Amino acid sequence: MLRGRQVGAAAPAIMAIVNRTTDSFYAGARQFDDGAALAAVELALTEGAEIVDIGGVRAGTGPEVTSAEEIRRIVPFVERVRAEFPxxxxxxxTWRSEVAREAVGVGADLLNDTWAGHDPTLVEVAGELGVGVVCSHTGGAAPRTDPFRVSYPLAPGSPAGTDPRDGVIQSVLATxxxxxxRALDCGVARESILVDPTxxxxxxTWHSLHLVRSTGRLVDLGFPVLMALSRKDFVGETLDLPADERLEGTLAATAVAAWLGAAVFRAHDVRSTRRVLDMTAAIRSDLAPARVLRGIE
Incomplete structure (x- = not known):
């Protein structure tokens, strides 16, 4: 529930990506210029997005972006989007509480904390100001670092015969x-909490693939599951493709996760994602076909 609206209740919702950066891993999502960024927001709305996710710092390694610079990149833009696309x-x-506070002050509805509470006061801002929050999992990684030989052993006491790949699921579920x-304890409304296996x-890549096939176990946590799959490295490594050729792989993973109950999808390609989600929902009997004429007329 964000701004009084249920998200992903009837059919999965799309969170469009708008990056106020010059160095995002996918060139199609670099909208540093105000005009290009506003055009991207308008297009996302036209193509079926319900949420727009605005970021000012590349997730991976790169030049330092201070809090002040991150605020400069995104806060005035959030205010403009709120005014022009109500x-x-x-x-x-963002993972920074000071950025979060400024953004909520000009109209942000949701704080997408992709670095798993690295700044523990960010969720406090969400509770204090009455907005939603995305809870994520990074295995303890610090912001803007890449994984290196990470492993997730099975939790002590796991039943005999437990799939050894489930170590990552156990870690994600517990985190x-x-x-x-903690978000509940900080005052965030239960219906405004999303969870993201990240x-x-x-x-x-093995971990990320196992998380997709295990989406149903994430859904069982009882919170809307956000899937940020779009053009990511696990898709590229699986198919041996660069970022600009990963659409089909992304959509395949999207269909599987949607079938298993994920509620929100963070996407670069809104129109294609909307069509995949609607078709998946129709196959699940969650959405009626737009029209049915074949065999009737």
Whole structure:
């Protein structure tokens, strides 16, 4: 529930990506210029996005971006998007509480904390100001670092015969459950908490693939599951493709996760994602076909 609206209830929602950066890993998502960024927001809305996620810092390694610079990149833009596109829900992709506070002050509805509470006061800002929060999992990785030989052994006491790949699931489930509880304790409304297994962050490709096939176990946590799959490295490594050729792989993973119950999808390619999600929902009997004429007329 964001700004009084249920997200992903009838059919999965799309969170469009708008990066106020010059160095995002996918060139199609670099909208540093105000005009290009506003055009990207308008296009995302037209193509079926319910949420726009605005970020000012590349997730991976790169030149330092200070808090002041991050605020400069995104806060005035959030204010403009709120004014020009009032029907859109606005998310801010940041791990810094000072950035979060400024963004909520001009109209942000959701704080997408992709670095798993690295700044423990960010969730306090969400509770204090009455907005939603995304709880994530990075395996303890610090912001803007890449994983290196990460492993997730099975938890002590796991039943005999437990799939050894489930170590990453156990870690993700425990981390997300604890983060969601802390959000509740900080005053965030239960219906405004999303959980994200956070593919690629603190994980190798095997981990991320296992998380996709285990989406149903994430759904069982009882919070809307956000999937940020779009054009990520696990897709590229699986298919041996660069970022600009990863659409089909992304959509395949999207369909599987949607079938298993994920509620929100963070996406670069809104129109294609919307069509895949709607088709998947129709196959699940969650959405009626737009029209049915074949065999009737």
């Amino acid at each position: 029907e859109l829900l606005v998310s801010v992709d 997300l459950a604890a983060a969601a509880q 593919h690629d962050f603190g994980k190798n």
